[in-house]
Amino acid sequence: MDEQARIMQALGGVSLAGHSVQGGMALPPPHGHDGTDGDGRKQDIGDILHQIMTITDQSLDEAQAKKHGLNCHRMKPALFSVLCEIKEKTGLSIRGAQEEDSPDPQLMRLDNMLLAEGVSGPEKGGGSAAAAAAAAATGSPTDNSIEHSDYRAKLSQIRQIYHTELEKYEQACNEFTTHVMNLLREQSRTRPISPKEIERMVSIIHRKFSSIQMQLKQSTCEAVMILRSRFLDARRKRRNFSKQATEILNEYFYSHLSNPYPSEEAKEELAKKCSITVSQVRPHHPSMFHTSLLSNQTKYQTVSNWFGNKRIRYKKNIGKFQEEANLYAAKTAVTAAHAVAATVQNSQTNSPTTPNSGSSGSFNLLNSGDMFMSMQNLNGDSYQGAQVGANVQSQVDTLRHVISQTAGYNDALGGNPMYSPHGLNGNGGWQDATTPSSVISPIEGPGSVHSDTSN
DNA sequence: CGACATGATTAAAC
DNA sequence: GTTTAATCATGTCG
Secondary structure (H helix, E strand, O other): OHHHHHHHHHHHHHHHHHOOOOOOOOOOOHHHOOOOOHHHHHHHHHHHHHHHHOHHHOOHHHHHHHHHHHHHOOOHHHHHHHHHHHHHHHHHHHHHOOOOOOOOHHHHHHHHHHHHOOOOOOOOOOHHHHHHHHHHHOOOOOHHHHHHHHHHHHHHHHHHHHHHHHHHHHHHHHHHHHHHHHHHHHHOOOOOOOHHHHHHHHHHHHHHHHHHHHHHHHHHHHHHHHHHHHHHHHHHOOOOOOHHHHHHHHHHHHHOOOOOOOOHHHHHHHHHHOOOOHHHOOOOOOOOOOHHHOOHHHHOHHHHHHHHHHHHHHHHOHHHHHHHHHHHHHHHHHHHHHHHHHHHHHHHOOOOOOOOOOOOOOOOOOOHHHHHHHHHHHHHOOOOHHHOOHHHHHHHHHHHHHHHHHHOOOOOHHHOOOOOOOOEOOOOOEOOOOOOOOOOOOOOOHHHHOOOOOO
């Protein structure tokens, strides 16, 4: 304590001497007081500085009183201008030290992640309640959709926490900033503070708070990652499709046997019909943070998987799928027959058929005449497919199958194929559906198709 | 538990 | 980018 006082004393002396306080500075006129000797003045200044330096050690009331005393002190203006001068001289170096804040790449990465995951972006779908409602709305809410809504709920929980925390931080930051600004404004009465300085202080505070926010963002990202990895792990456990779903997929497959490559629209339609939810959809490479940016190709990956597997497995062992093929062919044939009847009626009532791709529930036919032609020609194996649209082709596939059955060639014994996989060419690939130049002869050697059940 | 079924993943070809 | 073919990993059934 003694030493501090001594330093204070020395400091006062030096600074005052160095800056010609005693000379031309705007000191209060000496005549106002009786203490006109230099020593007394020095003592006075030393006292003031000492009070300033030790102001933080005192209680609030005491400090307040001292502050008031200082503000009213006759030496105050003089000290103020001295401080101004010192500041002006040292200000340059401070200003030079100001660094430009560059956008933090780490922070940007975190922001992008949170945005991609829908944590920081605009609320979509109305949160978990909407997700649950959507899950309930689908005819048969599968386990997957429940799982998915669970995921959504958890995500929205994280989202909520993140937002409240962020808001808290922002509020605290603002409060603290105004507090500091008030303090500085208050202090500016005793010491010179430029607006630039206040600005700088504010930016420092903001930087500090944003570093805290970054921690929040980081931990939020981690939480999402953990949630996501758990969710993906859960999905990794394969779930078989519902019976209805496989039925729908099989129906499509066997009615498009000549070209079992559903278009994107068809896949979408099938996915919808099968209630294959997004939870059953995942990017080809299950890397993090991509679901919200799913492209169309990956969107119906599950349907594509199914068709890929089906094609290869069907081709590998057609014999094994005979029964299934017959079943679905017969099933679709009924629908087709109904469609034919409907079309006949339609053409009679002079209503033109409008193309309605993707809706396998209602077939579109060019006209009834063509359809009958097709059917007749099928028996004669001279069908010209080029004129017929793809949707008709699917019915042709089915009908041909049925007709081939009723035509009575060959028996169904010993696993012999009831109909030949006409869409399949000799090389084991599917022909182009738009140009089924000629139908494979039904009198194909049974050996060429039935063959092995070995694997 | 083992065999088979089936959805997903992968490399390679296109 | 898609598809094929092989393979993995899990579900299911007896």
